[in-house]
Structure formats: structure tokens, C-alpha cells
Amino acid sequence: MSKTVTLAHGSGGQATRDFIAKTLLPRFGNPALDQLGDAAALELDGSRMLFTTDSFVIDPIEFPGGDIGKLAVCGTVNDIAVAGGKPLWLSCALIVEEGLDMALLERVLDSIACTAESAGVQVVCGDTKVVGHGSADRLFINTAGIGVPVDGYRPSAIRPGDKVVVNGTIGDHETAIFRVREGLGRDLDLCSDCAPLNSLVAEMLSAAPGVRIMRDPTRGGLGTVLNELIEGTGCSFTIDEEALPIREDVQGICDIVGFDPLYLANEGKVVAVVPSARADALLAAMRRHPHGEDAAIIGTAVADDRERVYLETGFGGSRIINVPAGMQLPRIC
Amino acid sequence: MKYQTEFRDRSAVRHLVERIRHTADGMDEVKLMEVCGSHTMAICRFGIRQLLPPNLTLLSGPGCPVCVTEGAYLDTAIAMARLPDVVIATFGDLMRVPGSSSSLEREKAAGATVDVVFSPLQAVDGAQKSPGKRVVFLGIGFETTIPGVALAIKEAATRGLTNFFVLCGHKVIPTPLAALATGATRINGFILPGHVSTIIGTRPYEFLASEHGIACAVAGFEPADILQATLMLLQQLRSGTPRVQNEYTRVVRPEGNPGALAAIDEVFEQTDVVWRGIGVIPDSGLMIRESFAAFDAKRRIACDVEPTIEKAGCICGEILQGLKTPRDCPLFGKACTPVNPIGACMVSSEGSCAANYKYMEAPGE
Amino acid sequence: MCLAVPMKIETKDGSAGVVSYAGGRYDVRLDFVPDAKAGDYVIVHTGVAINKLDEDEALETLKLFEEIDEISD
Numbered sequence: 001m002s003k004t005v006t007l008a009h010g011s012g013g014q015a016t017r018d019f020i021a022k023t024l025l026p027r028f029g030n031p032a033l034d035q036l037g038d039a040a041a042l043e044l045d046g047s048r049m050l051f052t053t054d055s056f057v058i059d060p061i062e063f064p065g066g067d068i069g070k071l072a073v074c075g076t077v078n079d080i081a082v083a084g085g086k087p088l089w090l091s092c093a094l095i096v097e098e099g100l101d102m103a104l105l106e107r108v109l110d111s112i113a114c115t116a117e118s119a120g121v122q123v124v125c126g127d128t129k130v131v132g133h134g135s136a137d138r139l140f141i142n143t144a145g146i147g148v149p150v151d152g153y154r155p156s157a158i159r160p161g162d163k164v165v166v167n168g169t170i171g172d173h174e175t176a177i178f179r180v181r182e183g184l185g186r187d188l189d190l191c192s193d194c195a196p197l198n199s200l201v202a203e204m205l206s207a208a209p210g211v212r213i214m215r216d217p218t219r220g221g222l223g224t225v226l227n228e229l230i231e232g233t234g235c236s237f238t239i240d241e242e243a244l245p246i247r248e249d250v251q252g253i254c255d256i257v258g259f260d261p262l263y264l265a266n267e268g269k270v271v272a273v274v275p276s277a278r279a280d281a282l283l284a285a286m287r288r289h290p291h292g293e294d295a296a297i298i299g300t301a302v303a304d305d306r307e308r309v310y311l312e313t314g315f316g317g318s319r320i321i322n323v324p325a326g327m328q329l330p331r332i333c
Numbered sequence: 334m335k336y337q338t339e340f341r342d343r344s345a346v347r348h349l350v351e352r353i354r355h356t357a358d359g360m361d362e363v364k365l366m367e368v369c370g371s372h373t374m375a376i377c378r379f380g381i382r383q384l385l386p387p388n389l390t391l392l393s394g395p396g397c398p399v400c401v402t403e404g405a406y407l408d409t410a411i412a413m414a415r416l417p418d419v420v421i422a423t424f425g426d427l428m429r430v431p432g433s434s435s436s437l438e439r440e441k442a443a444g445a446t447v448d449v450v451f452s453p454l455q456a457v458d459g460a461q462k463s464p465g466k467r468v469v470f471l472g473i474g475f476e477t478t479i480p481g482v483a484l485a486i487k488e489a490a491t492r493g494l495t496n497f498f499v500l501c502g503h504k505v506i507p508t509p510l511a512a513l514a515t516g517a518t519r520i521n522g523f524i525l526p527g528h529v530s531t532i533i534g535t536r537p538y539e540f541l542a543s544e545h546g547i548a549c550a551v552a553g554f555e556p557a558d559i560l561q562a563t564l565m566l567l568q569q570l571r572s573g574t575p576r577v578q579n580e581y582t583r584v585v586r587p588e589g590n591p592g593a594l595a596a597i598d599e600v601f602e603q604t605d606v607v608w609r610g611i612g613v614i615p616d617s618g619l620m621i622r623e624s625f626a627a628f629d630a631k632r633r634i635a636c637d638v639e640p641t642i643e644k645a646g647c648i649c650g651e652i653l654q655g656l657k658t659p660r661d662c663p664l665f666g667k668a669c670t671p672v673n674p675i676g677a678c679m680v681s682s683e684g685s686c687a688a689n690y691k692y693m694e695a696p697g698e
Numbered sequence: 699m700c701l702a703v704p705m706k707i708e709t710k711d712g713s714a715g716v717v718s719y720a721g722g723r724y725d726v727r728l729d730f731v732p733d734a735k736a737g738d739y740v741i742v743h744t745g746v747a748i749n750k751l752d753e754d755e756a757l758e759t760l761k762l763f764e765e766i767d768e769i770s771d
Contacts, residue, residue, distance in 0.1 A: 002673075006442040014672045182451075186716065186723045252720025256742075257451050258425075258701050315346045315556060317380020322690070325671035329425025330451040332474060332701055332744055333370040333397055336704035336739055336751050345763040352767055371700045424744075452745030454727065477700040481746035484729055528700035531741065531749045554700075557763050583756035584741050584749050593730045593748060 008326030012219025012265070015326050036228075037155070038215060039083035039147070050085035052076055053144035061108065061139055063180050065173075065191030066267075068141055069111035074196045074267055075218070076145040077119045081198040082214040082270050084155060084205070085147035090116065093127040095140040108139065119196035121145070153205050155213045158233045160303040162212060163279035166271045167200060167286050168193065168294040169245045170222050171261035173268070175253050184257075188249060195268035200291045204270075207285030208278040216270050223262035223321045225271060226309045236304035239311050239321070243298045257330035262311075262321060264328070273301065336583065340555030349560035350384045356567045357386045364390045364519065365566055366655055368510065369526035370397035371554055373685065379556040385563070392518070393685045395509060395608060395653035396526060398474045399426045400677040400685075403607040404641040406473075406502045407432035412636040413469050413500065414445040419634070420463065421447045422456035423471040430680045433642040453485035453499075460489065460497035469630045472499045477528040479503050479619065480593035483600040486621070486628045498630035501621050504606060507537040508617040514545040518655045522548035522566035524559065527581040532597075534589030535577050542575040553581040600625050609677055610650020649676035652685050659686040666690060702743035704751055707736050717742065 008015035025034065032040040039052035054075040061068045073090065080087040092112060096105065116123055176190040197216070205211060217225040222244075226237055246261050254261050268291060274282050279297055286292030309321040357363065367373060373393045376382060382391055395401050411432050414421045421437065428438045428449065441447040446466075450456050453470055460468035472482045482499060489497040506529045513520060525538055530551045541547045548569035552562030562580040569575050579585055597619075606618025621629040646664050651657040659665045659678070669675040671687055678686040705717035705724065715728040717740065724742075731740050731747045740747035 002439070004439065004442050006438055008438070008672070014670075018672065184451075184724070186725070188722045247721075249721035252722050255703050255720065256701075256724070313378075313380050314341075314343050315379060315384065317383045319377060319380050325429070329428055329449055331426045332424045332451075332478060333374075333399060333426050334739075334753055334756055336756060339756070339760055342763075345760070349763060352765075355767060369700065454745055475700075477702065477743050477748065480730055480748065481727075481744050484727060484746060526700065528702050528741070528743060528748065558759075561759070561763060580759070580762075583752050583759055586749075590730055590749055592732060596730070 011327040012224060013263070013324040013326045016220070017323065037083050038079040039085060039145075041083065041149070048149050050080050050083050050147045050149060051144070052079040052083070053142065054079060055140065055142040057137065057140050058177065059137060060177070060180055061104065063192055064176055066194040067108055067111050068139060069108035070115045070194050071267060072141040072143045073112055073115040073119060073121070074194050076143040077121060077196045077198055078216045078270070080145050080147035081201040082216045084153040084214070085149050086202070087119065087121050087145050087147040087198055089124045089146045090121055091125045091144045092123050093142045094129065095136050096128065096130045097136040097138050098130055098133045100138055105139070115196060119198055150202065150205050152209060153211070158212050158229065158235050158273050158301050159275070160235055160301055161276050162273050162301040163276050163297050164226070164237060164239065164271065164273055164299040164301070165279065165282055165286070165295060165297050166222065166245065167197070167269055167292040169247045169250065170217070170266055170269060171246060171250045171254065171264035173266050174264035175250045175259070179253060184253065190249060193266055193268035195291050197268065197270050197291060200286065200289045201270060203285050203289050204272060204282055208274055208282035210275050210278055211282070212273045212275070214270055214272045217266050219265045220324065221261070221263040221265060222269070222271060223260070223309070224323050226321065227323050229273065230301075230307045230309065233301075233307065234303065234305060235301040236306060236308045236310060237299050237301055238318070239299035239309060241311050242314050243296055245294045245296045258332070259328050259330070263324045276300075337555065340553065340557045342557065345557045346560060349557060349564060353389070353560060353564050353567060354386050356564060356571060357389050360388060360567070360571065362388050362390065363521050363567065363570060364392060365522045365524055365563065366392040366394045366513065366520045367524040368394040368396035368506065369529065370400070371528070372524060372526065372552065372559065373397065375554050375556070375559060381556060381559055384560075389563075392520070392655040394513060394655055395611065397678075398478075398504060399430055399680065400649065400653060401504060401608045401611070402427070402430065402473055402502055402677065403609045404433055404643065405607070405638070406500070407436070408641055409636070409638050410437065410469075410471055410500055411435050411440055412638045413630065413634055414440045414447055416634070416636060418466055419446070420459065420466045420468045421445065421471065422450045422459055422468055423447065424451070424473065425449045427471055427473065429674060430677050431674055433639055453482045454488060457485050457489050457492070457494070457497055460494050461492060464496060467496050467498060467634065469498045469500055469634065471502065473502045475504060475506050475526070475529050476532040476597070479601070480532060480590070480596050483596040486600050486625055487596070489628055490625070495627070498628055498633055499621065500630040501601070501619060503601070503619040504608065504617055505603070505619065507533070509608065509611070509614055510538070510541060512611070512614055513654060514541055514547055516654055516656075520547060520655070521570055522550070524562050524566070525549055525551040527551055527553045527558070527585060530581065530585045530589070532590050532593045535579050535585065535587045538577045542577055546575050548575040549577040551577070551579045551581050551585050553584065610653050644675050647676040649678045652678055659689040662686070700743055702741045702748065704739050705742050706739050707734055710734070710736055715747070
């Protein structure tokens with residue numbers, strides 16, 4: 001284990017997973033936490049609820065497609081949604097760097113209010129701290145959320161033959177942020193895909209009862225999440241590279257700097273595993289929803305003790321999709 | 334014509350695979366080596382090894398500039414990063430490469446200013462915007478990258494900058510091929526690097542065929558390019574006529590790019606350098622000429638560099654020469670993983686070990 | 699080594715150029731392709747064009763992929 005904390009620990013890749021497994025779980029482990037789901041499933045006197053938290057530290061604070069406020073609501077709403085819950089209430093804690101422009105803060109707060117309303121959730125408690133100049137990078141936000149499980153939905157084991165479905169194009173968010181931060185390219189229309197997915201997920205669960213499990217592929221991207229999904233299932237995934245929905249301009253930036261869209265963060269995506277008999281119905285329901293217009297069936301589960309994610313190229317070859325070591329960096333090689 | 338999808342055409346690939354099988358049929362074991370990290374990546378990414386017949390082995394040579402960057406270079410960069418007024422500007426590839434006791438990623442975590450750039454000219458702009466800082470650009474890469482760095486140094490000179498420096502770790506390609514040609518592994522053919530060749534042309538490779546009888550083909554990077562070059566090599570071997578062929582004619586001319594070569598020659602001169610894991614290869618690297626000494630980090634930036642420590646058990650050098658494979662290394666996948674790399678082969682996404690770890694061939698193919 | 703992509707020159711102003719690729723436009727240096735002009739394709743590595751793409755040669759290469767050997771199918 002490294003002696004100091006590095007950015008890789010927070011990147012969502014293998015370093016993050018090792019940190020969780022070796023540093024966090026041994027200290028806190030309990031049945032709810034050990035599930036390592038997007039939200040913790042809790043029970044009190046026969047009532048079930050879902051509880052989750054997330055922190056938001058993005059730079060730049062405002063970006064095409066949203067801002068840190070919108071992200072803070074969507075991130076937590078989506079964690080509850082993909083855990084099969086209807087999100088109800090959020091907390092919102094701000095850590096503000098002294099000197100932050102008040103108008104900017106108000107825009108972010110407006111964004112939180114607006115996104116919460118469109119997602120049908122309420123911000124019911126919060127906190128504000130201000131730290132000295134230089135002690136925080138402008139604004140950090142933490143949100144925690146409570147929801148109730150959607151009737152009739154319980155995550156269940158993936159089985160051979162199941163299909164893997166994603167609701168739209170991958171890599172948009174991280175590419176949009178990267179592009180703005182680096183000032184790369186002109187006239188590029190790239191926006192974050194940041195969006196609350198609870199209403200889409202509700203449609204999905206109603207159209208295709210029997211969905212096994214869902215995840216939102218944030219840091220670490222779709223590739224990381226697919227690896228998380230197959231652990232302990234006795235299955236592998238075969239993913240069809242040609243079926244992956246990727247915007248041409250996102251792929252373009254990836255080609256230029258050497259990114260793999262499979263490992264880029266998304267903020268408005270859900271991946272679901274569904275019995276093959278329900279896959280078409282699920283896809284149709286997703287495509288009818290504004291956040292699922294580009295939904296696609298991207299792969300299949302197969303019985304395989306090796307529990308890997310295989311990407312099939314268009315040429316009859318295939319390769320393994322591993323969990324990346326840390327953040328992707330632009331490369332020349 | 335977009336020059337990409339056309340060269341990934343599935344039916345062309347299938348057809349080429351068939352022709353390779355036919356041509357290789359009945360031949361003794363053939364060992365082909367590619368010497369370009371981007372070829373290593375493309376072969377893995379497109380799953381090309383699985384398409385080839387069993388008597389054909391594709392080896393990865395020392396074509397990954399990150400992998401062959403010696404520990405002392407990293408240790409020097411790290412020492413400079415620790416100076417309070419220095420900004421390190423680097424390609425992302427170097428961030429996680431282990432030096433003797435640290436890495437640029439760790440130094441950044443400890444407070445050093447290390448900026449990842451995707452063009453050396455970005456570093457020049459950075460120097461201009463921060464006159465109080467000394468910006469040191471880490472110059473690694475082969476001939477594909479070197480002209481851009483030469484351009485950056487000339488640009489800095491034109492702008493009259495006094496705070497832009499390059500720590501030169503550039504290496505050149507044809508020289509090590511001679512070492513590989515006479516090395517312990519009997520290589521039958523080279524898949525030559527398409528973009529290095531864009532700069533240097535095809536003539537520098539002729540000695541490989543004429544003096545060593547090795548089949549050669551300069552290849553592009555799309556699947557059909559690599560397969561067509563492989564086919565050319567097999568045909569040369571089958572007919573006993575080793576020579577230098579060019580598959581990548583849409584980009585590579587026999588004379589290379591004279592303007593780029595002139596820029597390299599204006600700013601740099603050849604010197605002996607150390608290749609990590611291999612040792613000193615004469616005239617295989619570059620140093621900045623006296624006329625541009627003002628931009629040479631080695632000459633202008635004083636710092637204390639810790640003594641370089643080689644890691645026990647690491648066999649990157651033998652892997653780079655095609656003598657061993659990643660699986661032969663006692664550290665592969667155990668002590669040495671992409672998260673905790675020990676040798677450079679595991680860090681660079683094009684390094685044999687990283688490519689193997691990440692893209693391992695699907696079993697059963 | 700050598701992540702490089704074929705990009706189309708949209709405008710050229712001395713050694714500075716704007717190229718297009720996959721729905722985006724990018725600034726690159728054109729110092730090493732002095733005879734390239736708007737409409738030509740160039741191979742770009744780290745923001746620098748390293749050569750012009752030759753369409754005739756590209757078409758020849760594509761034809762090469764389709765060749766039939768005497769001994770094969």
C-alpha cells in the first residue's frame with residue numbers, strides 16, 4: 001500500500017477498489033456495507049429503505065451540460081435509482097473556499113433546486129462551512145440520499161444468457177470536462193450527460209420485471225462497472241464492440257489523446273442486466289424515454305468461472321477489459 | 334477517403350488472414366518482431382494474434398520509448414520536480430513510471446507541479462505564461478515525436494524565452510535494430526514502425542535485409558495494415574528474398590520527411606545512451622546541440638539526483654529484446670501490476686507487460 | 699509509440715493550421731508539411747503534422763488488400 005494518498009486512490013479504478021477492500025472494509029465492514037452496492041439496503045421494523053452518499057469535487061465547477069450542483073443531485077439520485085429505489089430526500093453539505101464569487105454559488109444553488117425538483121426529490125437538511133483561501137478548491141459538495149425500494153424489485157444473480165443494456169452514449173461527461181479543462185479543440189459541442197435517471201429506471205423496471213441488477217458507470221467508466229457486476233456470478237460478459245454507443249466527437253478526442261471511452265466517467269448512464277426474454281421490451285421502453293433514446297443491447301452473459309469481461313472486436317478477435325490502474329492520462333504511445 | 338475505416342474493413346481483414354494462413358502453411362516456425370509500442374497496442378486491441386496461424390509468433394521489441402527510458406532519467410526528472418520554481422511538463426506516459434524511489438505521480442501528490450501535456454508546444458506556451466517558473470519539458474519518444482520537440486525549442490528561441498528547458502531522453506530507432514538483429518533471439522522479420530518511418534524514410538533499414546537477411550516491412554496501424562505487412566514478410570521469407578518493403582505508402586516516402594529531419598539535425602546531435610534493461614547502445618540517442626544549450630535542462634538546471642537503484646527480479650530488459658515473455662517474469666502479475674509497477678514494461682500502456690496484463694488473449698481462441 | 703491520426707486541413711495560415719477530425723476542429727502546426735493545403739489530409743502526432751496522406755497510394759494499398767494469391771482461394 002502506498003505511503004501517501006494519490007489521485008489514483010480516488011479515480012474509481014483498481015487503486016480505489018484496493019483502498020476500499022484493504023483500508024475501508026476491514027474497519028467498517030458490516031452486512032449492509034459489504035454489499036458495496038450503489039446504495040446501502042437497510043431494514044427497520046419491516047420497512048426497507050436505501051441510503052447513499054457521494055461527494056463532488058469537480059473542476060471546472062460549471063461546464064457544458066451542467067455544474068457541480070446538478071451533479072451533486074444527480075449522483076445521489078442515480079445511486080438510489082440504480083439500486084432499485086425511488087429517491088425521496090437529500091441532504092446537501094457545502095464546503096466553500098473563502099473568496100468564492102457569491103453569484104457563482106447562487107447559480108450552483110439554483111441548479112441544485114432545479115434538478116431536485118425535476119427529479120422529484122427534496123433537500124431536507126444541509127450544512128455550510130467556509131474554509132480559508134487555498135484550503136479547498138472553490139467548492140466541494142456532499143449529498144446523502146434516502147429512498148424506498150421500488151415495489152417488486154430486488155437485485156438478483158446474473159445468469160448465462162442474460163443481456164447487458166446501456167441507456168446511451170458512453171464517455172461524454174469525462175470527455176466534455178477534459179476538453180474544457182485543457183482547452184482542446186474548437187467548435188466542439190461536447191456536453192456532460194449529467195441527468196437524473198430515476199424516472200427512466202422506473203420505466204425500465206415496469207416494462208421489464210426481472211431486471212437482475214443495475215449500476216451507474218461513473219468514475220472508472222463502463223469497463224470498471226462491468227467487472228464489478230460479474231464478480232462472484234460464475235459468468236463472464238461478452239461485449240460487442242460495434243454495439244457500444246459512442247459519439248463520433250467523443251471517439252475523436254479519445255483517438256487523439258489516447259483515451260479508451262470504456263473507462264471514462266459518465267453522469268447520466270445506467271447499465272442493466274436483464275433476462276434475454278425481456279431484453280427487447282426493456283430496450284423499447286428505454287428508447288421511448290428522453291434519457292434512453294440511444295439505448296442499446298451491448299452484450300451477453302455466458303457461463304464462465306474465469307469471470308471476465310471480453311470485448312469482441314469486429315474481426316473475430318477479442319480482448320479482455322480489465323479494471324484500469326488509475327485515472328487515464330493523455331499519452332503519446 | 335477518410336484514411337481510417339477503409340483500413341479496418343472486415344472483409345479485407347478476413348481475406349488477409351486467409352492469405353496469411355495459406356502462405357505460412359508448411360513453413361518452419363516464423364518469429365516476427367514489431368518495434369513500436371503503437372503496434373503492440375494495435376495488435377492487442379484488435380485481437381490480431383488470435384487470427385494468426387500457430388507457427389507464426391509475434392514478438393514485441395523495445396519500441397516503447399517509456400519502457401526503455403532509463404531509471405536515471407526519471408530520477409533526474411524527479412529531482413528537478415522537487416525544486417520549488419520548476420514546473421515539469423510531461424506526456425502522460427511518464428507519470429507512473431517508477432524511478433529508484435518515487436515517480437512523477439508521487440511527486441505531484443507530494444506537492445510538486447507536474448503538468449500533463451499532449452504537445453511540446455503546449456509546454457512552451459506554459460513557460461511564456463509563467464515567467465517566474467522554470468518549465469522543464471520531458472523529451473522522450475522516438476523520431477515521430479522528436480521533430481515536434483525540435484520545433485518547440487526553436488519556438489522558444491524565437492519568442493526569446495529564458496525559462497523553457499527540455500530534459501532530453503530521446504532515442505532513435507534504426508541503431509537498436511542492429512543489436513536485435515545480432516542478438517540471441519533469431520528474428521526472421523521486422524514489422525517496422527510506420528510513424529518513425531514517416532520521418533526517417535525506408536532507407537535506414539536496408540542493412541537489416543542486406544547484411545542480416547531479415548525480412549522487413551514498414552507497416553501502418555490499422556488491422557489490415559498490420560496483416561498486409563505480416564503477409565509481405567511471409568512472402569519474402571518463403572521466396573528467400575529479404576528486403577525492405579513499405580506497406581504504409583500512403584504516409585511513408587522512401588526519403589522520409591526532409592523538413593522534419595532537418596529540424597532534428599538543427600537542434601540535436603547523436604550520442605551514446607542507456608536503454609533501460611539493455612545498457613548502452615552507441616549513437617542511439619540524442620542530446621541538444623551547443624547552439625541550443627540555453628534550453629538544455631541537463632546543462633542549465635542544477636539538482637541533486639539520487640543514485641539509481643535497479644530493481645531485483647525485474648527482467649524488463651530481456652522482455653524488451655524478445656528473449657523472454659512477460660509470463661516468464663517472476664514479478665509479473667504479483668509484485669508487479671499496473672497499480673504497483675516495478676518495471677517500465679508494466680507502466681506504459683504499450684509496454685509488453687501492461688498490454689499482456691490488460692489485453693490478455695481470450696483463452697480458447 | 700506514435701499515437702497519430704489522419705486529419706483534414708480546413709484552413710492554413712503559414713505554419714498554423716486548423717484541422718478537422720471526427721466532428722471536431724483542432725489547432726495543429728503544419729511546419730513539416732509545407733506543400734499541404736486546405737482539403738489535404740495529414741497525419742498528426744502531438745499537435746504536429748508529420749506528413750501528408752497520399753490518396754492515390756491509399757487506394758493502391760486498399761487494392762493490395764484484395765489481391766488473390768495463385769495458391770489461395
